[in-house]
Amino acid sequence: MNRYIQYMYSYPHKTAYRPLQNVNLGDYMGNLEGEGHGLYLHLPFCESKCGYCNLFSAAGCGKAYMDAYLDVLPRQMKQFREILPGSTVFGSFTVGGGTPLLLDAKQLERMFLAVRQDMPLKDNCDIVIETAPKQTDEEKARLLKEHGVTRVSMGIQSFVEEELAWLGRYHDGRQAQKAAELLTGMGYACVNLDFIYGLPGQTAESLLYSLRRAVSLSPDEIFLYPLYIKHGVRLEKDGKAAVLDSDHTGRLYQSGAAYLKEQGYDQVSMRRFVKKKGSVCPGGEYQDCGFTGSLALGCGGRSYLGRLHTCASYRTTRQGILQEIEEFREREDFCSVTNGILLSDEEIRRRYVIKQLLIYPGISKAVYRDHFGAELTEAFPILLDWIRQGWLEETGDSFLRLTEEGLSLSDYIGPQLISEDVRRKMLEWERSNGREDDFLQGISEKL
Incomplete structure (x- = not known):
């Protein structure tokens, strides 16, 4: 694995x-x-x-x-x-x-x-x-x-x-x-x-x-x-x-x-x-980080506005990045969205689980139920498999959190929660950029 x-x-x-x-x-x-x-x-x-x-x-x-x-x-x-x-x-x-x-x-x-x-x-x-x-x-x-x-x-x-x-x-x-x-x-x-x-x-x-x-x-x-x-x-x-x-x-x-x-x-x-000092570091406290929004300034950052996620076109070459910056400098209307994704209800649920599960103290089953009107493990039965494998555990306050072993597998566990639609779009991007056979570390064969 x-x-x-x-x-x-x-x-x-x-x-x-x-x-x-x-x-x-x-x-x-x-x-x-x-x-x-x-x-x-x-x-x-x-x-x-x-x-x-x-x-x-x-x-x-x-x-x-x-x-x-x-x-x-x-x-x-x-x-x-x-x-x-x-x-x-x-x-x-x-x-x-x-x-x-x-x-x-x-x-x-x-x-x-x-x-x-x-x-x-x-x-x-x-x-x-x-x-x-x-x-x-x-x-x-x-x-x-x-x-x-x-x-x-x-x-x-x-x-x-x-x-x-x-x-x-x-x-x-x-x-x-x-x-x-x-x-x-x-x-x-x-x-x-x-x-x-x-x-x-x-x-x-x-x-x-x-x-x-x-x-x-x-x-x-x-x-x-x-x-x-x-x-x-x-x-x-x-x-x-x-x-x-x-x-x-x-x-x-x-x-x-x-x-x-x-x-x-x-x-x-x-x-x-x-x-350990009663940390005052930003983000040190418990957060429902799947629900908060963010607005991006400049060029290249992402805005998270409910269903809408938006950002400049994904570029990895210097030429492509400078082209995006030049378009940003010449842009007149910053409120019209030209690139991004509109999340379905399913993707919103997946985003919440991915964002919350991979940090401590984990994901609250009660918060998930109250917000999405469903039981967490019924919506994501793979979580039960991970409990059986010892990667997840239930705490006394009804949180599901990664075990020590599960935490070490975060970069394996997280990608398993990607939807088929998002996986397909990611693969389309890989193919269009000449990377269909990309097996470098960090790229799953499924992606």
Whole structure:
């Protein structure tokens, strides 16, 4: 069994999105009434593209190009503000990419002020931003603090120089150490550090070396990501895309997870480990994350508005991404939806189960029954099979949650819940992009 089929960070995947006509955001903004929803801004710029990255981001864009991108945001936000419900107050604001801190301090200041001016953020809004070691300096770190940032996430991936070189990262262990020390000393509510396992030649000893150095910095969270190599990424072009050993990767996961739990971190998903301290990290509390909505600013982020999920067309090449950014810059009407998916009742149920089941404390059978009018295990009998296999367990408060073994199989379990319709659309996208015979790690033969 291949444990590593697909990371189900959202559902449906963007490869299931299609062109849409006669769909307007205004008809779905009612899903953002009140508080508790999220605002997301995508800054699709990086100094360089990491060897494994297939995200919507482009390297080599200069300051003037990024300024021109920022120029568009007030116009987009003005149009969105006109159709937002009057009661909308965003409880969280996330800035992702890309590497948002590639922007210089003046650009970051401009971005924060524009969003504060044009979007309704809660007074004590959780503000989250991503960074990389080479882009993290004291001036920017202090600016983030001044603008109320509560969580900073930085991708280190490894403290082993040979592993960083293999991954195509452009920082070294010394730079990562310095940046992490700066962030953990700034007094943010939450600092997260990301690491990758599953590299060819990586050992439990080398992984634990990186994690020991990470723990010594006392971050509030540590994320452990298995390595996925998708078609088109630099690792593939460099001839490093051999199918990775699922069993070996699984053993590395077990070593890393066991160590972090020994060091006082609670595991709340396959990837996320949170320091035991009554965490105040954004997202640390229980959430019905299948119900909340999100509005995306910029180009490349996804909006989740009830049945409507929308995003720019899924692109993985630099040329395609720059084309989407150019269309974004020239766009006049940001409220007309041109690409996305309208979820059926079945897909809404599947999304809720996938999103809730893969995190602790799991999925509430009572909440599912109240919201969908059906029993969870009758709607998804495969859950009973997973209970018999020891991957799921029922807790005393009527939650179904993954066992320790089930948690380690999250990237196998999640994809089993993909509907046949979404699976078909994903396969159509694979075929249309010349990837029908894609058996690289992370791509299930069924997908």
